[in-house]
Amino acid sequence: MATKAQLQQGNNLRDFTQKDELSDVTLIVQGEPLYVHKVYLAEWSPVWRAMFVANFREKSAQEIELPGKELEQMVELLHCIYPSQQAINEENVHFLLELAEEYQIEKIKQRCEVFLLSGNTDLESLLLAQRYCLDKLYTKCIEGATRLTLEDLEKCDEFQQLEPRTLNTIYKSKINTMRDYASYIKEKEVAMEKECNKVSRERDRIQSKLQTVKMLWETPSKRCYRHMGNTAMFDFSCRECNEKVYREIKKLCSELPNNRIN
Ligand SMILES: [Zn+2]
Incomplete structure (x- = not known):
C-alpha cells in the first residue's frame, strides 16, 4: 500500500486522506478514506452524481465504499479532475481510461485521447x-x-x-x-x-529539318539565279550560291534548339 506521502505526490497536490471541513462525502478505497466534495465530483461524472443522489435518499452515512478499486489509481484520478489537473502520461493513461469509462468522465477520456494522439x-x-x-x-x-x-x-x-x-x-x-x-x-x-x-x-x-539541310546543296532551286537550273554539283566557288545556302542554314538553325546534349 502506498504511503500518504506517496499519495500526495508533492506538496502542491491535495492530500485526499486528510479531513477537510468542506468535504461532504468520503470515498472508501481499499479501507482508506478519501475526503472529497459531492458537487465537484458530480460535475465531472453522471455516475458519481447518481451515486450521491441515491446515497442522499438512503440517508446513510456520507461514506461510499468503492470495492475493487486501487487506492493509488483512484487518487491519481482525483488529482486529474481536481484543480491540480494532473497530467496524463504513459503510466496513468491505461487505468485512467478504464476509470473514466466506468464513471463516464468524458473530459478525462478526451484528455487521455489527446495524450495518446501525441504518441x-x-x-x-x-x-x-x-x-x-x-x-x-x-x-x-x-x-x-x-x-x-x-x-x-x-x-x-x-x-x-x-x-x-x-x-x-x-x-x-x-x-x-x-x-x-x-x-x-x-x-x-x-x-x-x-x-x-x-x-x-x-x-x-x-x-x-535536318533532311532539308542535308538536301540544300543538292537542290538547284536553292542556288543563285545563275545556277538555279544547273543540275550539276554545287558550285562552292559561287559567292551568291554560298550566301543563299548560309541564309537557309541560319533560318533552320534559329528554328531548332541550340542545346548540345552531353
Ligand atoms: Zn551561284
Whole structure:
C-alpha cells in the first residue's frame, strides 16, 4: 500500500486522506478514506452524481465504499479532475481510461485521447481507441495500420484482439489505398503517353529539318539565279550560291534548339 506521502505526490497536490471541513462525502478505497466534495465530483461524472443522489435518499452515512478499486489509481484520478489537473502520461493513461469509462468522465477520456494522439499510433493505441470509442485516435491508428503490410499486421501481438469491424475498416482502407495507387499509375501512364507523343513529334520535326539541310546543296532551286537550273554539283566557288545556302542554314538553325546534349 502506498504511503500518504506517496499519495500526495508533492506538496502542491491535495492530500485526499486528510479531513477537510468542506468535504461532504468520503470515498472508501481499499479501507482508506478519501475526503472529497459531492458537487465537484458530480460535475465531472453522471455516475458519481447518481451515486450521491441515491446515497442522499438512503440517508446513510456520507461514506461510499468503492470495492475493487486501487487506492493509488483512484487518487491519481482525483488529482486529474481536481484543480491540480494532473497530467496524463504513459503510466496513468491505461487505468485512467478504464476509470473514466466506468464513471463516464468524458473530459478525462478526451484528455487521455489527446495524450495518446501525441504518441505512437500503433496497434496498442488502436486497441485502446477500439475499447473506449476514441474516434480521432481510432481514425489515426487505422491510417497507421493501413501503412503496414498484412503480414506485418498479423505479426503484432495485438492483432488477435482487433474486433472484426476494426479489421474490416483496415482492409477497406488498404483496398482504397491500392485503388488510389492504381489511378495514380493510370494518370502517370496517360501523362507519359502524352509526353512520349510530344517527343515523337519533336523528333519528326527535327529529322525533317535536318533532311532539308542535308538536301540544300543538292537542290538547284536553292542556288543563285545563275545556277538555279544547273543540275550539276554545287558550285562552292559561287559567292551568291554560298550566301543563299548560309541564309537557309541560319533560318533552320534559329528554328531548332541550340542545346548540345552531353
Ligand atoms: Zn551561284
